[in-house]
Structures are given as structure tokens and as C-alpha cells.
Amino acid sequence: MIVNKHGSPISSKESISPDTSHGMILYVEGVSVSFDGFKALNDLNLYIKDGELRCLIGANGAGKTTLMDVITGKTRPDTGKVSFGQQIDLLELDESQIARAGIGRKFQKPTVFEALSVFENIELSLKGDKGIWSALFHKLSGAQKDKIDEVLETIGLIAERHYPAGRLSHGQKQWLEIGMLLAAEPRLLLVDEPVAGMTAQETERTAELLTSLAGKHSVVVVEHDMAFVRSIARTVTVLHQGSVLAEGSMNEIQENKDVREVYLGEEQAEL
């Protein structure tokens, strides 16, 4: 493998995989992002362990989505370092290279390929070669078909498999995006508000799904639904105004006065 001086592979053809020998899969160090003078992220540090399920909460506008943008290469930080495993400097890769390296993402606002069917949406997301020639002569293998069926089963869109995704309802699109994420089998999943617009039971199912993914994959979840967070959370990180306000177990967080003030509110009753 050809690597540059930081150890990142230069040729994107090589399948890159993160070096997690130190147990960490994601390093975010001293990252700051500002937009026209507004600091969306402010010297943020975050480390995600390999196989960990991490919940990220924080007030609206705290910078959670921006953080995901930075990790996935959508936004370039002003300062700081982001690396995948020890060796892959994410700031040197573009969005598609990052995706190929094994970071998958579900967007806050569901975005799917509207003209393609649900099935095709998943097909495109499948793990594998994303080059031109393979796309041209690609035939789905049996294993891949099974995988797609399995994903469709999981997200409950079997009946809609041949629907153009543009015709799905909001919640169905949420599910489809999760499905696309599953199909890609990334090492690290970044999930932005997965249960927005889902019923309680669906929320529960999503929680189960995410918990089951942890271990094999590392998962970072952003959510405002506290019931959901509580049901899956081991470690919770609270962002506030672009930096980490608190980190700890759910209980610790709930007791944290600052967090209550800026985020949770004084009531205990969950809404």
C-alpha cells in the first residue's frame, strides 16, 4: 500500500482500513470550525473507542451535525486533527474516500436517491468496489441479494422495495437511510437523529438495532429523544456551543446541573 508521510494511503484504489491497535477508532482533536465568524465548533476533542456505542447530545445548534460534517469530509475545519484509527488522516481525504475507508453516515434530514427504487438505493450502498468499471459490468451476487433482502426486512420496507424512494413518507425515508447505512457495513456509523418522526415502538426497534450493531461496528448517535438515549446509552457526550460540556454515563449526565440547565430542562417527565 502506498502511504503518505502521515500513513494515509495515497491511492484510493487500495482498500484502506483504520489501524485500531490502540483501541480507538476515531480521534477528533482540537477541532474548530467557524462560519463567517460564528464558531460552530470550538476546540473540540472527542475519542471514540473501537466497537463503542456513543451518544452525542446537546442543545440545538451545539454543533453535533457540524461535527459529523467534519468527520465525513463535508466541512473542512479551521484547525484541529481528525483521524480514523491511528493512521488515516481524514482531513486529507474527500467525502468518497472517507466513505470507502469505512465511515457511514445517516443525515439529519433524510436524503435518499428519489428516482431510484428502495431496492436500488440499498444496492448502491452495498459494501464493495465503487469504481467505474465494476459499476459497468456489475451483477448482483447471490450473497448480495440476500444481504439486500435482509436489510429490507430489517427496515420494514419489503413491500415498498420497488417504490421509487421519492414516494416514501418522511419516516420511511428515515428507515431507508438506516438501511443504506447497514448495507454499507461501515466500521464507524454516524447516525444523526435516527428516531425523529418514529413511533415509540419503532424507536425501540431502532434502539435494539443500534445496540446490536455495536461491538462489531462503532456507532455515534445523535438524538434528542431522551428515552431513546437512555435505552441505548453507555457513554454520553454533551456538546455545548461547539465544545464538550460533559461526558459520562447517562445517570451522571442527568444529574449534571449545567446539562439540565442548557439542555434537559427541569422536568423529569419525559416528553
Add this chain to the structure above:
Amino acid sequence: MIELKSVDQKYGGTQILWDLSLDIKQGSRTCIMGRNGVGKTTLLKTIMGLLPISSGSLVINGHDMSKGSVEKRPEIGVGYVPQGRHIFPQLTVEENLKISLNCSRQPSKSIPKHIFKLFPVLQEMLHRRGGDLSGGQQQQLAIARALVLNPDILILDEPNEGIQPNIVQLIRDVLLKLNKEQGMTIILVEQKLPFARAVGEYFHLMEKGQVIASGEMQELTDQLVGKYLAV
């Protein structure tokens, strides 16, 4: 107040709402619930006139709105918070709020002050582009924008999606207050039971484009929930 009579609704060739009838009383707080894709948003869009009714009738505030255009709704006092926020991305927050100031219902021609009391973050962000806001901030803006009209009827499609817990509490309080103090009719689509229970007086459960159960909120039993809201 709002009366739908055997309304059918289609997208192209696919029928979504089937012979749906609904009656919402003035000053009530109604919650519409149902699984993903059963047609809740479609129903609200139908009420808003965003989808022309293919058959059936719709009366709002005594006006026959079966054929009336979308622009008419704000004039007769309907405010709308759509699913997915629909902020004007290239307009500043202030401009987003100013859009409907020209509406004949809005006498003051300036953004009511209490809006900023409800959502202080908007005051801070007044001159930023709407599209730059975070998801939750946009949601707050969407609600504020509907309130600028000072509507009689407020229609909200999953207003809490992506909003931080303390603001969710705030929204609940605001809705209750508006309903109590101004007698504003509230129509809400909500997936989260606790919020629905806290805000709604009445509920309508939807399934496959039809209302299959309605009643007062207390009557929303776990059995019903299990049957129609679980997957």
C-alpha cells in the same frame, strides 16, 4: 371548525386517503397519530390545500375550502408548521419571519415581540440565513413563523422532531397557553406518546389512509397503541 367529509386523496395514481371524514372542534387540541406512511402528512397537506382534493369536501371556519387555494388559508387564520421545516434557506431569520406580515390578518406589520420571548435563540440568529441554522433551530423558526400570523388554527406536523428536550417542554407549554388564553385550535401530528398525551385533548388514529379510532385522549388505551402504533 374544520370538517372533512369523505375525502379521497391521491398522488398520481396511488390513492393515499380513503373516504376520510374528520371533525375538529373550535378551540380544541387534536392529535393525529399513526405509523409511518399512513397518510398523516397527506391529511394535513390536504387541509392546507397543498394537495387539491380529488373528492369530498372540506370546510374551515365556515368557509368551504374544498377548492380554495393555499393562500386563502392564512387569511382565514390557519397557520402551518410543515414536516421537514421548510425554512427559506437563503432568507435571513428575520426575513423568514417577515414573509407573512403582508397578510390581511396581520395588523401590526412588524414581527410580534412575544415570538422572541418564546424562542430567544431566534433573536440571536436574526440576521443569519435560515438555511444555516441547525435542525432544531430551524424547527423553532418554523413554529415562530406560523405564529407571526396570529392564527386561529395552528397545524403542526411533528413539531418536536429534532428539538432539544427543554425546548420541547417549552413548546408544549406554549401550545397549551395559546389554546387556553387565545382559544387557538391546535391540530398536531405527533409520534411521541408522552407529548401527544400532554398536549392533545382528542386523538385520531390513522391506518392506511383512514381514521380507524378517535376519542378523547384518556381513551387512548395501551391496547390501541399496541395495535395501531406498534410495528
Add this chain to the structure above:
Amino acid sequence: MLRIFSLLVFSCMSWFALAENAPATESNTQFETLLAQLPSTKLSKMAPLVDKIAAQPSPQVPELLQHLMEGELYYLKAANELVYAQPNQQQTYDLTSVLKTEALAPVSIYALKKIRTNNRIRGQIRDLLANMYLSNSSPAVRLQAIKQLLDNPSKTGITSITRLIKTEQEKEIRELMSVVLLIEQLEKGQTAEKLAAISQLEGRLEPTVKNALVKELKKLSASQDLSISQDKSELHKALTRAIGQMEQDGDFYQLLDYLFFGLSMGSVLLLAAIGLTITFGVMGVINMAHGEMMMLGAYTTYVIQQTFPNLIEYSLLMAVPAAFLVSGLVGVLIERGVIRFLKGRPLETLLATFGISLILQQLVRTVFSPLNRQVEAPQWMSGSLEINPIFSLTYNRLYIIIFALMVFFSLLMILKKSSLGLHVRAVSQNRDMARALSIKSSWVDAITFGLGSGVAGIAGVALSQLTNVGPNLGQDYIIDSFLVVVFGGVGSLWGTLVAAMTLGTFNKFLEPSMGPVLANIIVLVGLVLFIQKRPKGLFPQKGRSAE
């Protein structure tokens, strides 16, 4: 410039008329015999005859020459006499006898024979007249006369200038007269005089002066091998310095010229593009009929001029609102009739508006014929503002720059300060939501499209002053318009302004060295490369949503 000159001269005719009743003298008979030769003289023999006539002391000479120059001197065959003739409304000619200065009965063209001149003879007459007018009572006429002579110093009566300069009151005229004398001195004088002349002429800008200096230098270089005397090298130095100075000034004004040309081309681009900034930039309609909206504006100007043939001076002022209304109205019709059915299908608007543009082109072709229509330029739009002898700004361009900026800023005001602007942008960003917030989107659409089209119509009025008014007018500008809008950043008014001016100036600075074709190619290639650097134009839409 010449035209003003003739006008001035005509106003002075009355002065000559006073002297007309002088009794016939001997010289007058000679004058008459010369006149009698006019009809039979061939063009090639005309020049000496004209000189002879001009030398006559008769007070009628200037008037006669003036008419000859204007092509109004005829020979009335039946009466065997010379007349001044002017066509009248009845397709015949009104006559005035040259010698008797009395009006004669109008005759048809067949009864007349024109005393012909050509450019060369007219130039000769002009110089002769200028010499005569040097002593005219009106300072303006004298100024024009001396300016005319300055272009052609060899034709100047040095003696009369030497005489006249003493009594001349106007400083400017005196100065120009002295330039003529100095040139004479430079050519004919001794070395010392030459040097003096050079030092006095230094800093002047007239091309004649430069020509004289260059000629002198050439003369000097040619004779240099004989002896390299002290004075000669000094003269040489002085000449080179003076010429160098003039060239430097020339270069400077040349740059100013280019800048002006660039800005004026820029403002034409701006006018052409600005309506499109609204229909395309803000509303997102790929409006291929934009050019035809300009065309309609230009044709409106034509119709206005046809309807009010006596108000040509005001026709443009009337045409601006009229063109706005006509194009605007057509715009509203197009929007109501076609574009509104294409909501959410912006690419289809390309197809429909292209069809509309074909229809509109054919419409004017059928109604107004395929030929170009004649739109006249009011007096105040012609000629140029002379800042110095080598730098002048043409009025039509000057007004168009000003006009373009006025249109730009009015539009800016409308879009930024009125609620219409806000509503347009809201509708273009999210139609349904805007409607749900009480905006009458169809009304907004119609008005906006009308506004964009109306502004295009106004641009057409301006274009009618620069180029052909024909069915193809729109086609000539449509591509440039889209380029400007895109280069500036779609939807940005300021972007359009900067883009138009930049493109114009670049083009005009490149053109002298590259030629217009290559300059155009380079600008296009530059634009393509620029878009690689800034994929959303000069003033891109910013923010999260724009990504």
C-alpha cells in the same frame, strides 16, 4: 462636430444676408462669370474653380460655398441660372435664386441639375469657409473654424491669422491660433525659432502638432549626415522630448479611452443581462425569450418615433416607460399563459421559452418586415463630449452607462426594499411554503416575470441607439446575457453588475492587441477557467443550503 459647425454657420447666414443688396460692381461680374462655369465644370476640374470663387470679394461667397458643400446648389435648366434648392413635402424642390436672392416657383427634380461635389471638394470648401469664418462675429463659429483649420494647417491663411490673433478676444481661440502660427514657425523658422516653438508647443495634445513635430524630426534626421551641429542636436533633443511627452500623454488617454470603452460595453452587457437576473437568476426560468423582450423594447422605440415624428428629441424618454409596459405585459402574458404551468420543471421552461422566442421573432418579422427598422438618434445622443483633442466620450455611450446604472440601482431598490423582493425570493426558494404563509405566488410570479421582461424592454430602448432594430436583435444578446448572469453568480444583482463591467473592460483592453475575435475567445476561455475556480460565480449564494 461638423454638424454643429454647419448649424452654427446657418444661424450666421442672416448676417451675410444683410450684405446681399450691395450694388453690382466689377468684381461682381467676375463672380457671375465664375458661377456660370459651375454647371459645366467636371468634378476633376472643380477644385481650382472653387478656389477662384472663394477668392472673390463678393459677400455672397460664403453662402454660396456653404450651399455647394451641403449639396443644395442646383442649375435650373430652363432659366439657365443657379439656384439653391431644397426638397419640400410635395416631392418638388423649393428654389431660391443665387444671384437675385428671390424665391422661385417650386419645380420637379427633372428641371434641375445638381452641381456635384465630392468629399475632396467639400473638404476644400470647408477649409476655405473656415478661413472666412475666422473673423465671424460669433465666438463659437470662430472656435469651430480655427479647430477645423488646425486639422489642416497647410490650408490656413497665416497672414490673416497673424492679423486676427491681435484682435481676438477669446482666450481659447487665441491659443489655437497661436498653435497654428507656432506650427508655421516650426516648419519655416530658424533653429532658434524652432526651439522656441517646440518649447511652447510642448504639452499640447493636438495630433496636428505631433505630426508637425514628427515631420520636423524626420527632416532633421534626413539631413543629419551633413553636419552634426550643436543646434541640430539640441533641436533633435527638444523634438524627441516633445514627441515623447506627447506619446506619453497619448498612451495615458488611450488607457482612459479603453476604460471608457470597457465600461460602456459593460453597461450594454449589464442592460442586456439585468432583466435576466430576475427571470432566470431569481425565478429560475431559463428564459430563452429574454432577448426577444429586448427586441420588443427596441421596436417599441421605433413605433413611438413613428407615431410622434416631431418629438424625436423626446422619443427615448417616452419609449422607456412604453417599452417597459409593452415587454412587461408580454412577459406577464407569457408567464400566465405558459410558464405557470411549468412550476417545478425549470428545465422545461427552456423548451417553452425557446418556442416563444421563435414565435416572437416571426411575429415582428411578419408585422414589421424582416428588414431592420430605422430608429433615429436624438440630437443629444449623437456626437461626443470633447475633453481634449485626443480624448472624448461619445454621448450615446455616456448616457447608456448612466442609464444602465440607474436601471441597476432602481432594480436593486425594488428587490431589496420592497416586500415584492422578499416575496419573490421566498417563492423561488419554496413555493408551497410561501403560499402557506399567505403569499399569492401566482401574482408574485406574474409581476416578477413582468418586471424582468419590462427591464429587458428598457434595455431594448438603449440598444436601439447602438445597433440594428431587427428580428435578430434578441439572438445577438442572449448568449452574452446568460454568460454575464452566470459569471456574476446566479441570483446576485451585484454579481451581474461586476460581471458585466469586468467582461466589458477585459474585452476592450484585450481587443487592441488581439483583435476582437481573439479577445472574445480569450475572454470566453478565461470565463470557463474562472468558473473552475469559483463554481458558483463571482458572488455565489452562500451558506449550508447552497452546498
Add this chain to the structure above:
Amino acid sequence: AENIKVGVLHSLSGTMAISETTLKDTVLMMIADQNAKGGLLGKKLEAVVVDPASNWPLFAEKGRELLAKEKVDVIFGSWTSVSRKSVLPVLEELNGLMFYPVQYEGEESSQNVFYTGAAPNQQAIPAVDYLMNDIGAERWVLLGTDYVYPRTTNKILEAYLLSKGVEAKDIMINYTPFGHSDWQNIVADVKTFGSTGKKTAVVSTINGDANIPFYKELGNQGISAEDIPVMAFSVGEEELSGFDTTPLVGHLAAWNYFQSVRTEENDKFIKSWKKFIGDDERVTNDPMEATYIGFKMWVKAVEKAGTTDVDAVEQAMIGIAVPNLTGGIAVMNANHHLSKPVLIGEIQANGQFEVVWSTPDTVIGDAWSDFLPVSKDLISDWTAPVSCGNFNIKTAKCSGE
């Protein structure tokens, strides 16, 4: 009897419509006239009008349609050289006959085409002579639109001027794209070029629509015809009718025809044209005369041959004489070009030209210029025994065969 079909291949839309529509109407008028006189060979003439829409390949398609589908006996058509070049192969393939009525760059002679417009030696050379001898021009600006006609003409003129002892530094050549509308720089350059004290003249082969902005700019920058006269080869009455001629008065044009020339034929022609078109303001111009002459000649040739058969008519055409509208007789030469007089006119305020000079006699159109090294040995002669459009007199061979 079946009608004799006359194809009209002029653009009625697109950029060239402005010029060509008039010629279409001229042909229609001529046909109506002829029919009023009883037709031709006892048959009626019938016009078949198509619109090649200023689209060059479409000229070929439409030409083919006229010949193969409509089976016309003759075609009147084309304006630009490229459109002529486009139909040419079709004409030769299907053995059609076309009359081409516009002044052009020469360097061509096809058996299937009769060129009734001016060749360079019938326009450019006399015009330059006039400027040199009568106006006393010493410095020359050759302005043209960048295409074949100006390029060729300027090449010929440059060679001609140099041969007359003009120095290379006294010649300035400049080309602009089609439809060039911003003349500020160029006019300023011309002004500077002409400010050296030597008499300067412009020879303009600027095409079509670009002329109006050019003259406007000249006027506005204060260049009058007396300072720097412009001699144009593509500006006629029709072009002038499209704009305010005040700033142009005194500028020049060289043609074989001017509307203002008073002859009986011309008066009749103008009258019938105005009547036909129903507009008293409409003007006539040189290509119209060329169409007129072409048509008359064709009629005569058909009568002479007694058939419309292309080969017969082609041979019959040679030597046919028809009175010019401006006096004298036009004769079709063996090289398919006409002998015509050359006139130089000054633009008047009313949009007409006043003739200031004319050749004493007619000039024979020369297909191959004598001033170009590559073509000075070529001649065209479509009569036996040569029967060749590009016959090399040095090698005595018909090149290209």
C-alpha cells in the same frame, strides 16, 4: 400544359432573412410579370419557395428538395458564399441550374451556376482607383468581417495597392466577427491611424448587421466622410433604409446598380417593385438588379433554347444580353459572369446614393483574380473546346479533372 417551376432558395428566417427576403420577393415579382406577359414557352411559371433559414447545411437539403422532389427547372437563390458552397455539390450532382445574385469573392466557376453579382474586379478595384485618384487617399484601412469574401477581397486589394506603390505601413487590415456590434476600439484606431496628416480612406467589407453600429460609432466619434471616407462593398439602399443616415452622408459605396440612377428601365423597375410589395418606402438595390438581370437572361435563354433543359439553357445563356437597369447592356460571358458597369455613389441624407463616378464602359466579371498568384493563370470558359471552370492557361489543363 404543365407549369415551369422556378425554385426560390433564399433564407426567410434567421440572420440572413433581412437581406434575402427581398430577393425572394423580387423573383416572385419577376415571375408574376412574366406570367402577365403570357408565361414562357406557352407555359405558366410557378414559384416554389422554401426557407433554408440561414442554416448552411439546410441549403443543401432544400436545394435537393427543390431539384429532386419539386423538380424545378431553375433556382434563384443563396446570398452568402457558404450557402452557395453548400448547394453547389447538390446542383452538380442533380444537374440543376442556379442564379446567384450577390457580389462575391470570385475564385469559383461552376457549370451549374450563373453569377450575376459582381466579382472583385467589378467592385473593389474600381473603388480603390476612385479613392486613390479622385479623393487622393494615401493611407488605407481595410476593414472586414472575418469570412471569405472580405479576406479574398482584401487580399486582392492589398496586392493591388502594393503594386501601386503604397507602402505596407500605410495599410491597416482588421477583421471582426459576424454581427460585431462594439466598434469603439476599432473606430478609435482608425481615427489614430488617420491622424498622421496623410489622407486616409477606409475600404469596408463589413457584412450585414455589423455596419449600423460601425457607422454610428464613426459619426459619434466625429469622423466625417470628408475626414476619412468609408468605401463600402456591402452597404446598399436596403441596409441604409434600416437606419438614420445622417451620420453617414458622404460615405461611399461601390456597386453595379443604384436606385437613384435615372433610366427608363430603372424607373419602371422601381415603380413595379413598389407596387408589387405594396410599400412606397421600399427601396431597390444591387442584388435585386442582379436577380432581375439573371431572370431576364434565363427567360431569354429558355426561349432561345426552346426548352428548360438545363444543359441546353446553360449553353444558350452564354452571350445573352439584357439591358442593365442603369443603362448599357449586360452580357453573360463564357465564364458565367456578367459584364456590368461599376458605379460609385455617395450616401445621401435620404438613404439613397448619388453617383459620383462610374466606369466609362462595362467591366467583364473575372472569376479568377489577376492579382492572386494562385489564380492568375486560371480562366473559366464554359464553351467548347475548353468547357472548364478552372482552366490553367500555363499548363493548358483543366485542374481538378
Add this chain to the structure above:
Amino acid sequence: MKNLLHSPGFKKLNSLHFVIAILFITTLYVTVCNLAFAPGSFFYVSNYTVSLLGKYLCYALLALAVDLVWGYCGILSLGHGAFFALGGYAMGMYLMRQIGDRGVYGNPDLPDFMVFLNWTELPWYWAGSDNVLFMVLLVFAGPGLLAYIFGTMAFRSRVSGVYLSIITQAMTYALMLSFFRNEMGFGGNNGLTDFKEIFGFSLQSPDTKLALFVATAVALAFGYAVSHFIVNSKMGRVVTAIRDAEDRVRFVGYKPQHYKVWIFVVSAMLAGLAGALYVPQVGMINPGEFSPLNSIEIVIWVAIGGRGTLYGAIIGAVVVSYAKTRFTAIMPEVWLFGLGGLFVLVTLLLPKGIAGLFASVLNKLDPPTQPANEPQAPSTTATTAAESKS
């Protein structure tokens, strides 16, 4: 009819088979009727018709190329005429050299226009132009290379939407101006004309014309097959996804710019092929083909025919060209009203173009039993989705 539509064999057929079958039948019919029947016979297909059809098919191939990038990848190229013209020039150069010493000046090496401009030798870029293989290479490589360079630059810097459209327009405009220049060595405004023969066959002979027509039909079939293969492969789906949500595609791991460049190059080559076939059939190539309006017209063919269906592009090109041919003959004075009106009406009444009309007629004949679960060709909904984005 209905039975036929429902028969299992029919279901397996797709548009590729139809298009190729129709092309084959047309070609066969035209060839046989042209050769076997005498002029005047009812069945006779005239040489005129043959040459007209050949031209239409060139346009169809060009339209197909545009549909490939526009309909499927969302690249609205307003400069495809440039690729067409480049292919045409490549062929034109070859044909020019075939003239040999039969030009008017009789120069064996130099084309007439060069002789006339006093050029003494062929410019370097004409080297090899008399070689058939080199010509074939150039027909593909010329447009392909331009598309590659242009595409790489533009797509790498993420130029998209109208910005891309307008710079493609600027590209073709700049090329037009360049080719107008005589100094370019391509015959300036007149372009390349006066061709005599192709591969040794006289261009004036009806048989050559027929052969060229057949060759064009084969090329079109080939182009259709290639395009059909591409859009129905996974490549086609990726490209559709790029059209609808380019950013999202990146996050899935694809490199949209590579796909876009690739498909742009393929499309440019098809356009170049169309141009190369066009030139011998119309007998000339000149810079007018680079005119931006020409390119816009191509886009209009596609839109009229129905975007994103491939066969729609063919229908559009043929229908509009035919309309033009007829209109300019039937009502030469006012035909633009007809054409303009046609454009407006089609937009208003047939939002999915003529192909959309076909589809809905087919649907009526064969109402989908379970519309929801019927696999949808991406095309039918493609339009709405793509546009709601822009």
C-alpha cells in the same frame, strides 16, 4: 393486442429490442424500395428521402448522446454541438484530403482554401488526415479528448447546474469563433466543402448515399445498444443517483466526478460519431455547427421526445427535424410560428415528451395490475425528482 402485450415473450422484450427492430425494418425497407423499385412506383423510396433520413438518423444519434448525459446524469450540456462538429471536422479533413489534386487549384497536397491563403505546406495537425484509420481514431479521440479535459476540470471543481450548462455553451461558442478564424486552418467561415469521394466511392452516387444511410442506422443501433447497456447497468443507477443527489453519492463512497467524466466522454464520442457520419451526407462542415443555438436545439429535441428514455431522444430528433423540413417547405414564410408553437404545446401538453405519451398509451392498453409494486423504469419519475432538486 392486449393478449400480445401480456404474452410472456413480449414482457421480456425491452426498448432495446424495439428500437433495433424498428431501425432494422426501416433500413431494410428503405434499401429494398430504393434499389428494387423504379422511380414513380408507389413503393419507390427516392434518393432524396434516403439522404434526408440519413441526416435525421445522425441527429438522432446526437440527441441520444445528449439524453445520455442530460436525461440520466443531469448534465445539461448546451455545448454538445461542439463534439458533433469536431467529429465532423475529423471526417471533413479526411474527405478534404481525398480530393487530392482534383481541387480547383489542382494542388495535390493542399486543400483549396490553403492554396488560396498561400499556405505552402499542411499544418502539423493535418498530418495523417488522409489515413482512414487515423480519421476513425480522430472522430472518437477529438471529441473524447475535449470532453475529457473539459469534464475533468469542471467536474473536479464541482461545477454543476446552470453553471455547467453555460460554460459548455461558452466552450462551443469559443470554438465557433476559433474555427471561424482562417488562421485556424480549417477553412474559416466556409469550412470544409467540395468533397468528392469517401473510401474511393463517389459521394454523388446514390449508392454511396444509401450505404451511408445504412451505416448511420447501424451506428445509431450501436449507440443505442451502448447507451442502453450503460443506463441499465449499475453504472446507470449510480449516474441517476448522482443526478438527484450528487453529495449523497459521495457519502456512499462513489466518486461522482469520475462517473460524470466517463459518461460525458462516452456521450461526446457518440456525438462525434454522429458528426462524422453527418458530414459526407450533407457535403460540408463549417463553424456554424458550433453555434450555441444549434446545441440548444439538440437539447430541445431531447426534451420534445422525452428526456431520460433514450428512445425519446430519437423520436424527438426525427420529429423536430421532420417538422422543420416540412414546415420550411409548406409555409416558408411563417413556419417559425409552427415550430415555436409545437415547442410550446409539447411542453404544456406532454410534460414527459412524446415518449411520455407512448408510455401512457401503453399503460392504457396494458394497465399495470399492481402499479405500486411494478418495477419502475427510473425514467418516468426521474424528471420530477431531478427538477425538484434544481
